[in-house]
Amino acid sequence: xxxxxxxxxxxxxxxxTAEFTVTTRPPLTLPLRLALTSLTVLRLLVAIITLFTxxxxxxxxxxxxxxxxxxxxxPQQHHLYLWSxxxxxxxxxxxxxxxxxxxxxxxxxxxxxxxLALAMAVLYLSLTIPLHxxxxxxxxxGLGIQTSTTTGNLLGGIxxxxxxxGKEAKPATTRFIPTEKIRDVLxxxxxxxxxxxxxxxxxxxxxxxxxxxxxxLLPRRKIVEAVWRGVRGCLHEAPMEGGGWYNGRxxxxx
Amino acid sequence: MAPTYNIAMVxxxxxxxxxxxxxxxxxxxxxxxxxxxxxxxxxxxxDGRTGVRYLTNGLKVYHVPFLVIYRSTTFPTVFSFFPMFxxxxxxxxxxIVHGHASLSNLCHEAxxxxxxxxxxxxxxxxxxxGFADAASILTNKLxxxxxxxxxxxxxxxxxCKENTVLRASLDPLMVSVIPNAVVAENFKPPxxxxxxxxxxxxxxxxxxxxxxxxxxxxxxxSRLFYNKxxxxxxxxxxxxxxxxxxxxxxxxxxxxKAIDLEQMIEQNVLQDxxxxxxxxxxxxxxxxxxxxxxxxxxxxxxxFGTVIVEAASCGLYVVCTQVGGIPEVLPSHMTVFAKPExxxxxxxxxxxxxxxxxxxxxxxxxxxxxxSMYSWTNVALRTERVYNGISGxxxxxxxxxxxxxxxxxxxxxRGRSGVQSFALIDRLKRYYGCGIxxxxxxxxxxxxxxxxxxxxELWFPRDKIDICPDWPRKPRNERRESGVR
Numbered sequence: 001x002x003x004x005x006x007x008x009x010x011x012x013x014x015x016x017t018a019e020f021t022v023t024t025r026p027p028l029t030l031p032l033r034l035a036l037t038s039l040t041v042l043r044l045l046v047a048i049i050t051l052f053t054x055x056x057x058x059x060x061x062x063x064x065x066x067x068x069x070x071x072x073x074x075p076q077q078h079h080l081y082l083w084s085x086x087x088x089x090x091x092x093x094x095x096x097x098x099x100x101x102x103x104x105x106x107x108x109x110x111x112x113x114x115x116l117a118l119a120m121a122v123l124y125l126s127l128t129i130p131l132h133x134x135x136x137x138x139x140x141x142g143l144g145i146q147t148s149t150t151t152g153n154l155l156g157g158i159x160x161x162x163x164x165x166g167k168e169a170k171p172a173t174t175r176f177i178p179t180e181k182i183r184d185v186l187x188x189x190x191x192x193x194x195x196x197x198x199x200x201x202x203x204x205x206x207x208x209x210x211x212x213x214x215x216x217l218l219p220r221r222k223i224v225e226a227v228w229r230g231v232r233g234c235l236h237e238a239p240m241e242g243g244g245w246y247n248g249r250x251x252x253x254x
Numbered sequence: 255m256a257p258t259y260n261i262a263m264v265x266x267x268x269x270x271x272x273x274x275x276x277x278x279x280x281x282x283x284x285x286x287x288x289x290x291x292x293x294x295x296x297x298x299x300x301d302g303r304t305g306v307r308y309l310t311n312g313l314k315v316y317h318v319p320f321l322v323i324y325r326s327t328t329f330p331t332v333f334s335f336f337p338m339f340x341x342x343x344x345x346x347x348x349x350i351v352h353g354h355a356s357l358s359n360l361c362h363e364a365x366x367x368x369x370x371x372x373x374x375x376x377x378x379x380x381x382x383x384g385f386a387d388a389a390s391i392l393t394n395k396l397x398x399x400x401x402x403x404x405x406x407x408x409x410x411x412x413x414c415k416e417n418t419v420l421r422a423s424l425d426p427l428m429v430s431v432i433p434n435a436v437v438a439e440n441f442k443p444p445x446x447x448x449x450x451x452x453x454x455x456x457x458x459x460x461x462x463x464x465x466x467x468x469x470x471x472x473x474x475x476s477r478l479f480y481n482k483x484x485x486x487x488x489x490x491x492x493x494x495x496x497x498x499x500x501x502x503x504x505x506x507x508x509x510x511k512a513i514d515l516e517q518m519i520e521q522n523v524l525q526d527x528x529x530x531x532x533x534x535x536x537x538x539x540x541x542x543x544x545x546x547x548x549x550x551x552x553x554x555x556x557x558f559g560t561v562i563v564e565a566a567s568c569g570l571y572v573v574c575t576q577v578g579g580i581p582e583v584l585p586s587h588m589t590v591f592a593k594p595e596x597x598x599x600x601x602x603x604x605x606x607x608x609x610x611x612x613x614x615x616x617x618x619x620x621x622x623x624x625x626s627m628y629s630w631t632n633v634a635l636r637t638e639r640v641y642n643g644i645s646g647x648x649x650x651x652x653x654x655x656x657x658x659x660x661x662x663x664x665x666x667x668r669g670r671s672g673v674q675s676f677a678l679i680d681r682l683k684r685y686y687g688c689g690i691x692x693x694x695x696x697x698x699x700x701x702x703x704x705x706x707x708x709x710x711e712l713w714f715p716r717d718k719i720d721i722c723p724d725w726p727r728k729p730r731n732e733r734r735e736s737g738v739r
Contacts, residue, residue, distance in 0.1 A: 194338055195714065
C-alpha cells in the first residue's frame, strides 16, 4: 500500500530538457500523506522507546547517583541547566510506574549484552530502512546527463561512513556526465541473482566501467525502453525514426 | 505451413572453445534460423565470455555463470540451474529444449527442468561410450536418468544410435539418425590457380595424374589421444615409410601422445619424411589437407568422424579404421578400410597408395559428391521434422511409421507422439523403471524438481519476467522443403 512497483514519470520543462524519474512512491494523496506521517511518528517512537530502555538499563553509568535538579543557575551554566533538565525528566520517567515496569521486565528477561545488541539493531532498522527509492535521470541537450538516486529513510541526509549496502548507495549518488564524454546510451541484458534483467547503461569515454542508470530499482523492460527512447530523442537533435530496438549503436550522432 | 518454434540449444560446449559439438550447434542453429525459427543457445560462462551475447547473425547466446570442473563441463548440481533456466525459458518463450552432448551436465539438467516445466525436449548424442568401466557405468546411469523422460533423441550415426539405445534403454523408434555435415565451401580441393593455370572452368574438373615417382603425402589431423589411435599411428608410420619410398607424412594436432610420435621419429631418423605441425586452428585444416593425397584416420572409436568428410571434400583419398560410425560416413569408392590393428592399417595404406599411383581413384570428383551428400540445410530440415513430430504438427503414423501407431505396440517410454504426458505421475512411472535403487532415487529427484518448480512460480511469478523482443525472423522458404525424405 505504501510502496508501488517502480513506475516512471517524465517531466519535460523545455524541449531540450527531460527528466525521467523512476520511483516506488505512489502519488501523494491525503490518506497516503497521513499514513506516511504516522509511520514516521511510529518509527521515531520506537526509536525513542528503545533509547529509553537503554537509559533505564545503563543510567548508573551516565549519572552520579546524587544528582538533583538545581534551582538557581546563571546563564553561563545554561548548557549545564539543559543537561540537568533532561536527566531530571529521564529520572522521573524511569521512576514512574511504567518505567519501573519496563525496568523489571527487561532486567529479569534480558542479559545486558543481548539488550544492547537488540537495541542497536532496532534503532538501526527503525531509523534507516528506506521506504521509497527514487532514481532519476536528467537529460540536458548540449550539456549532458545527470543520474541520481535518493532513498527515503529518516536519516537520509546523514552520511553513513560505511555506506548503505552497496557501492551505488553512497550518500553522493548524483553523477553528471557531460555530452562530449557520452559515447552511447543503450539497453543491455545481464544475469543478476537468479534472473536476467534489462538495464539502461551509459558508455562513458575513457572509463572501463559503464554507468548503470537506475541501479537500485532496475525497472522493467517497458520503462527502460521508454527512457531509452526519450533520452535518445532529447540528447540528439532529431527524434529517432522508427526507433529500432537493437540498433543502439547506429544512431550515434554527436 | 508448418509452425515455427522457439528453440533453446543447451550444451556445456560452445564457442569460444573449438570443437565438433560446438560447430555442430552453431551450424544447426544458423540453418534453423534461416528456416524461420528462433534459436537461442544456453551454455556456461567461459573466460572473458559471460552474460548475454549476440553472434553476428542474431544468434543469442546466454553464457550462464557456473563453476567449471573438468574439460569445460560444469559441476553436476542437479537443481541449481533451475531458477536461471526457468527465467531464460520464460523470457524467450521457448517451446523446445534441445540438449547436446552426453558429457554435458548443463544439457541433462536442462532436459529434466524443461520436462518439469512442460516443454518438449530433444537430445542429440555426439559420442560413443563403453559399457565396462566404472566411469562409463556412471555416465550411462546418468544418461538413463535424463533420457527416461525425453521426447526424442537424435544420434549422428547408426552405430551411435545403437550405442545410445543400449546405454539408455530407449525405444529405438524414438531415436533418429541425423548425421553431421560439413560446410563444403570451406573444404574445397586445391583449385586450378593453386595447381596449374591451363584448366579453366572445366566440368568435371580434370584429373590430377600422379607419376610413378611423385611423392605421395599422407595427412593425419587429429588430437593425439589414446582413443584417436595415436599408438597405432606411431607403430604404423615407420613400416609404411619403409614399404613405400616416395611417401611422406604431415601430422597436425597435439595431445599427450605427441611425445611418442616424436620419439618414433627420432628413433627411425624420419625427420625429413614426417612433418609435425602441432595444433592448428579449424580454419587452417583445409590448407593442411590440400597439401596431401591421402588422409589417414587411425581412430579407435568415433561416433561420426566429421574430419574424414572434410578430407574427402578436399579431394583426399581416405584410409580409416572400421570402427564406430565411420563405415556409414563415406561411400566405398572414397575410402579404404582397415581393422584397428597395425598390420591391417599398413596393408590398407599400401593399397591406397597403389590405387593412387595407378590413377584408379578420381579424387577430383570427391568434392562435388560430398557436397551433394552433406549439407547443414538438410540437417536442419531433418531436425525440423523431429520438432514437428514431437510437437504433434505431423501425425504419429507419419513420424514413427505406420506400424508404430498401432496401439498394440504402444510403448510407455515413447508415449503417444505429440502427447507424451507431462503429468507428474506419468513421468514418475518412466523414471521408476531405471533400476531398483536408481529408480527410486530418480523419482525423488523429479519430485524435488517439481517442488522447486512450484516454489519458483511463487517466488518469481511469471508476470514479473520481462519478455524478450525477437530478433527479426527470416521468412520461411517453403520451396526448398521438397526432396527430403
